[in-house]
Amino acid sequence: MRILILGANGQLGTACSQVLTGHELVQWTRADLDLVQLPDIETTLAEADPELIVNCAAYNLVDKAEQEPGRAYVVNALGPRRVAFFCQTHDIPFVHVSTDYVFGMEIDRSIPFSEEDKPGPLSAYGMSKLAGEYFVRNECDRHFVIRTCGLFGPTRLEGKGNFVETMLELAADQKALTVVNDQHCTPTYAFHLAEAIGKLIETENYGLYHATNHGATTWYDFALEIFKRMQIEIEVKPITSAQFARPAKRPGYSLLDCGKLTSVLGASLPDWQQGLQEYLDLRAQHAPVNGETI
Numbered sequence: 001m002r003i004l005i006l007g008a009n010g011q012l013g014t015a016c017s018q019v020l021t022g023h024e025l026v027q028w029t030r031a032d033l034d035l036v037q038l039p040d041i042e043t044t045l046a047e048a049d050p051e052l053i054v055n056c057a058a059y060n061l062v063d064k065a066e067q068e069p070g071r072a073y074v075v076n077a078l079g080p081r082r083v084a085f086f087c088q089t090h091d092i093p094f095v096h097v098s099t100d101y102v103f104g105m106e107i108d109r110s111i112p113f114s115e116e117d118k119p120g121p122l123s124a125y126g127m128s129k130l131a132g133e134y135f136v137r138n139e140c141d142r143h144f145v146i147r148t149c150g151l152f153g154p155t156r157l158e159g160k161g162n163f164v165e166t167m168l169e170l171a172a173d174q175k176a177l178t179v180v181n182d183q184h185c186t187p188t189y190a191f192h193l194a195e196a197i198g199k200l201i202e203t204e205n206y207g208l209y210h211a212t213n214h215g216a217t218t219w220y221d222f223a224l225e226i227f228k229r230m231q232i233e234i235e236v237k238p239i240t241s242a243q244f245a246r247p248a249k250r251p252g253y254s255l256l257d258c259g260k261l262t263s264v265l266g267a268s269l270p271d272w273q274q275g276l277q278e279y280l281d282l283r284a285q286h287a288p289v290n291g292e293t294i
């Protein structure tokens with residue numbers, strides 16, 4: 001199958017480019033298709049002549065989106081709407097990726113969210129992603145809309161960060177760190193998600209899915225696990241979200257119930273700790289080469 005990957009340089013785009021190898025892949029970056037160029041999207045997509053599209057591109061700057069919600073809305077909602085319309089017109093499946101940040105308004109929540117739960121985003125980013133989900137589900141019958149959480153993975157872009165890289169960079173020049181301990185989530189290794197996408201597209205079970213690694217943690221406990229596995233001695237103190245004020249509000253609890261995906265694929269994704277170890281192992285193997293980083 002000829003698969004067009006949008007956002008191919010990002011974390012999930014890089015993983016999909018390496019995992020979906022049984023297919024003919026067309027890997028597009030923003031230079032090939034900018035999702036803000038709304039009038040051009042369908043014409044440009046036609047040039048790739050895809051049989052399936054995986055959209056890994058997104059406006060992911062959660063805090064900055066509070067200052068430029070319009071841009072986030074165009075990239076995360078209006079652009080994907082055009083892509084979904086293209087897929088519907090050409091009768092091809094569309095994989096679109098969304099986020100746990102469509103939840104958060106239920107402040108007392110302590111049970112993982114299923115696909116049936118009503119979303120309630122707290123941020124401009126979350127709202128833009130939720131709007132994108134609705135557009136894609138509405139425009140394209142053959143959609144896989146996949147919500148994930150806390151992605152980490154290698155990218156082709158130098159200096160592109162994720163939580164693991166941020167922690168390791170901070171630990172390189174600080175003796176003590178504070179990390180938020182009241183946001184419950186599931187860090188997810190981009191390669192594991194890409195593998196799940198690879199299996200899902202072999203089915204015709206279209207719909208909305210939750211897809212994260214297995215298990216739960218907080219950013220504080222995730223940081224401790226990173227330092228333990230990297231054998232880094234550093235003092236890490238837990239703090240609250242209120243003590244670490246940021247422009248965008250984050251959910252206090254955004255665990256996703258992945259039971260639907262598990263039943264379709266016959267297995268859940270691995271534990272997040274396994275994802276972390278695989279990422280650290282890969283990171284250890286790869287020194288930067290020709291501008292490529294991990």
Ligand SMILES: NC(=O)c1ccc[n+]([C@@H]2O[C@H](COP(=O)([O-])OP(=O)(O)OC[C@H]3O[C@@H](n4cnc5c(N)ncnc54)[C@H](OP(=O)(O)O)[C@@H]3O)[C@@H](O)[C@H]2O)c1
Nearest residue numbers: 007009010011012030034035057058097099148149150151
């Ligand atoms: N990262 C997370 O923790 C997380 C958590 C939950 C859900 N998600 C979702 O998972 C998906 C993949 O995330 P990721 O972490 O792989 O993202 P990423 O590493 O930030 O990659 C996103 C890609 O989108 C591209 N992009 C940005 N604006 C664009 C535009 N206007 N037109 C075309 N491409 C554009 C970026 O290109 P440039 O590099 O050129 O800007 C980048 O390569 C996204 O839908 C995201 O919302 C991510």
